[in-house]
Amino acid sequence: xxxxxxxxxxxxxxxxxxxxxxxxxxxxxxxxxxxxxxxxxxxxxxxxxxxxxxxxxxxxxxxxxxxxxxxxxxxxxxxxxxxxxxxxxxxxxxxxxxxxxxxxxxxxxxxxxxxxxxx
Amino acid sequence: xxxxxxxxxxxxxxxxxxxxxxxxxxxxxxxxxxxxxxxxxxxxxxxxxxxxxxxxxxxxxxxxxxxxxxxxxxxxxxxxxxxxxxxxxxxxxxxxxxxxxxxxxxxxxxxxxxxxxxx
DNA sequence: TATATACTGAACTAAATGGTTCAGTATATA
DNA sequence: TATATACTGAACCATTTAGTTCAGTATATA
Numbered sequence: 001x002x003x004x005x006x007x008x009x010x011x012x013x014x015x016x017x018x019x020x021x022x023x024x025x026x027x028x029x030x031x032x033x034x035x036x037x038x039x040x041x042x043x044x045x046x047x048x049x050x051x052x053x054x055x056x057x058x059x060x061x062x063x064x065x066x067x068x069x070x071x072x073x074x075x076x077x078x079x080x081x082x083x084x085x086x087x088x089x090x091x092x093x094x095x096x097x098x099x100x101x102x103x104x105x106x107x108x109x110x111x112x113x114x115x116x117x118x119x
Numbered sequence: 120x121x122x123x124x125x126x127x128x129x130x131x132x133x134x135x136x137x138x139x140x141x142x143x144x145x146x147x148x149x150x151x152x153x154x155x156x157x158x159x160x161x162x163x164x165x166x167x168x169x170x171x172x173x174x175x176x177x178x179x180x181x182x183x184x185x186x187x188x189x190x191x192x193x194x195x196x197x198x199x200x201x202x203x204x205x206x207x208x209x210x211x212x213x214x215x216x217x218x219x220x221x222x223x224x225x226x227x228x229x230x231x232x233x234x235x236x237x238x
Numbered sequence: 239t240a241t242a243t244a245c246t247g248a249a250c251t252a253a254a255t256g257g258t259t260c261a262g263t264a265t266a267t268a
Numbered sequence: 269t270a271t272a273t274a275c276t277g278a279a280c281c282a283t284t285t286a287g288t289t290c291a292g293t294a295t296a297t298a
Contacts (some may be wrong), residue, residue, distance in 0.1 A: 009135055013267065016132035017286085018125055022205070028211030035244065047287055054285095068244040068295045078212050083205045085140070086198050092147030093197050164275065164287040166257055173255095188267045214243085227286065 010058040011082055019043070020051050024060060024074070031073045129177040130201055138162070139170050143179060143193070150192045 009094060014020050019041050026040065029088040038048035052072055055061035063070050133139050138160050145151060145159065157167035171191055174180035178196040182189050 006137055009137060010138070012131050013135035013285095015204075016128055016135055018128060020287090021127070024208060025211065028208065028215055033244080043286095044288065044290085049246075050286070065245085066267085068246070074212055074215055078209055079205050083202070083209065085134075086202050086205065089143060089147065090146065090197055090202065093193055096147055096193055132255095138256090152274080162256095163258065165259085165277085168276075170257070184275085189275065 014054050014058040027074045033069050120131040133173050146193045152188050
């Protein structure tokens with residue numbers, strides 16, 4: 001089976017790590033080098049480089065090396081797909097729980113009328 | 120270091136797998152047993168049980184066993200935190216790119232006025 | 239030119255993931 | 269009571285992840 005990796009797989013996986021969420025927030029305030037980020041998150045350069053690579057693979061970060069410094073910036077992806085997926089889920093969720101609420105409401109009414117619970 | 124696992128870690132990790140996203144969508148339409156889900160996603164019972172456990176740990180699904188059947192339903196979490204995180208990120212993102220746009224705009228103006236590029 | 243800085247790649251590690259099979263247990267059904 | 273169904277747990281497996289160290293390379297700086 002040729003495994004097509006959905007962008008959602010990569011971005012949600014990228015977001016599942018607190019260090020990477022922190023890096024995104026940081027880059028939202030200002031661009032940063034690998035060294036900057038490694039220091040801020042108490043990690044080796046190599047370790048931070050890997051996190052940045054994961055974010056880059058997900059399209060959330062872009063980097064450019066000038067001289068010896070690699071500068072990291074936010075990528076072009078505004079996470080629109082991710083937001084859309086969650087919003088669609090929330091619609092399903094709401095519909096589902098409204099359906100449940102109706103049932104609960106019906107049971108309450110039966111109880112008030114002293115009708116038997118229909119097993 | 121006592122590792123506090125943020126709810127976002129668990130839910131984003133849960134969402135990073137297409138099978139689990141599919142299960143959530145399915146449960147948005149109707150409750151289902153482990154067997155139902157295993158069949159729909161072409162997987163062993165044991166395999167599906169693990170996915171459901173991951174979703175349950177993230178609070179996205181609840182299950183209840185009646186007789187021999189374990190029924191899975193959507194959990195109470197509407198992924199509000201997840202949506203909020205992404206929305207906050209999108210605000211940062213927009214601000215960041217508007218800042219960049221201003222710089223580009225300024226450069227354009229200079230070009231029009233034939234001013235030198237200030238190094 | 240010598241030294242310090244910034245990164246990179248390979249190799250290693252421990253743990254987690256996503257699946258499987260196999261051998262149960264508990265519950266329904268004929 | 270015998271059989272089929274639904275799940276469960278343990279064990280295994282290959283791969284990925286999240287980090288490390290170590291040994292480089294390339295670039296600045298004194």
